[in-house]
Amino acid sequence: MAEAQIVFENVVKRFGSVLAVERANFKVHAGEFLGIMGSSGCGKTTILRMLAGLETPTEGEIRLNGMRLNEIKPADRNTPMVWQNLALFPFLSVRQNVEFGLKTRGIASDERKKRAMQWLDRMEIAELSERQIHQLSGGQKQRVALARALVTEPPVLLLDEPLSALDANLVIRMQGVLTRLQKQLGITFIYVTHSQSEAFAMTDRVIIMSKGRIEQIATAQEVFRRPANRFVAEFVGSNNILDGRVTAIEDGSIVVDTNIGAVTVVVSQNDDFKVDDHVEMVISADKIELSSQPTGSTNEFRCSLISEEFIGSIIGLLVETTNGFEIKIQKPHHELELHNLTEVGTLWFSWNLDTPYLLPRDA
């Protein structure tokens, strides 16, 4: 089988004594929509800049279609980028901005104009072609930046938090534009963002980074349901993480003494647990049941409501167990309304035996 389109092999980047990227190893396949996610300063943009040739790796090798990129100048790579602040040329018109990448490649003026107009048309802003950049709205600028990057028909498009400056409505619309474009063109998109919703909504796979290290590479679903380690589980934000020690082993399940009490968890036959083993389990906020009366389930705990937060049609609840431990729960708005749950003083939460996900023990 042919090698993946983009390969990072033991790539390290240091800025003086600061380690920006720590031994990155990953592959990207042609036509993939890859997200790189992490908080600011985690090295995600450095990975993108190394791919574009704007930073040189301190160690390791980056390959594009089997060719070593390390020593190739940015101008000779054809890995255009959509910049966080867009970096449109303020002294050029919209069309001239789009033509720039063709001009540097020595393409004749008529051909340049034709191709630039095709892209502007595709981005639905052809009528703005002679405008100056400062006359455009945020969303229009975004489309110019995309057209400018794509006009050379590159194999890979790099996107560095391109939607971070837009308002919420526009972000959702541009997400649609990007996903559609990627599907139609069939080229690789590498999308750096700190926003989970953007990454999870658009990408095929996501790289989660922290402090220069790659913590997990997986599909959004997998990152969400099967985090590789505690960092990822916490980063996803809607997870509850319970620490505890195994107190009893039964057939197909274990009992763990956690901060909120004894929890029974279904485990697979392969998991070799011993009494007193330390385990960390992840319970997604959306998989927790809530009721105003005890239901008699195995993993059921009494709690009181601390606060509620509207996340669109979902409500995020923060409850406190009797021993003062906080648990996050997410419920659809209508379900809470139906049972009048937020009006009741004492509540019970519970989850199924197979809901907790046990974090890998070597992590």
Place this chain on the structure above:
Amino acid sequence: MNTRIDKLITAGLILYVVAVFIFVFAPIITSMIFSFNSDRFASIPLGSFTLHWYETVYNDPDVWDAVQTSIIVAVSVGILSTFIGFCTAYTDYRYSFRFKNGYLVLALLPPTIPLIIIALAMLAWFARIGASGQIWSVVIAHTVLCSPFAMAVIRLRLQQIDLDLEPAAWNLGASEWVAMRYVIVPFCKPAIVAAMCLTMAVSFDEFVVAWFVSGLNKTVPVIILEILQGNVDPQINAIGTFVFVTSMTLVVIAQLLVTLRSPKRSST
């Protein structure tokens, strides 16, 4: 109560600004008025209106030579010092290296040295290398004086550039030279033209260094002093008016280019 004090302060400030303007411009305006006055000596009441002094200046071949020299020098200095200033400013913007602060201090040093010292040093140096009294001696001396002004103006513009613009050009296939040509130079264009106007104005006005190094290739300020040394001649007022109008035009163009572009940039 407060508003009354505020009004008083405002009035005081306006008065102060007007006083400063009078102080600065009164001598120049007086000289302009007397350049159209028929009396040989500057005295009040004024005589009749005349263009006689302009005619005299116009018919004086020495003045014409000086104007020609001044223009050649100013244009050359404008181009050379703007080029050097641009290179220095770009080096500052683009690279970080050891002793960069020392480099910047050296680049900005010439205007802080007393003119007479520079003039004497230039004279001694040109005499030693056998280059004194040439038109290009004045060009070199003025370029040394003017480059820091050009650098300051262009550096100001480069400080406002979006740091991603140049890498964005590389990213789109531009080599470093192509990015310089299509991104950095167009971005700096208003500052480059402003720097050229400013340095031409400084060179056109400069007297001390020119007087020392110009030899027989006198510039306009040097010829003014020569005429003044011979006798009191209202020609001076006419030449003075011409020099003032030329310099002010250049400076105002420079100022407009620097300030008018600013609001546009912030919206990009």
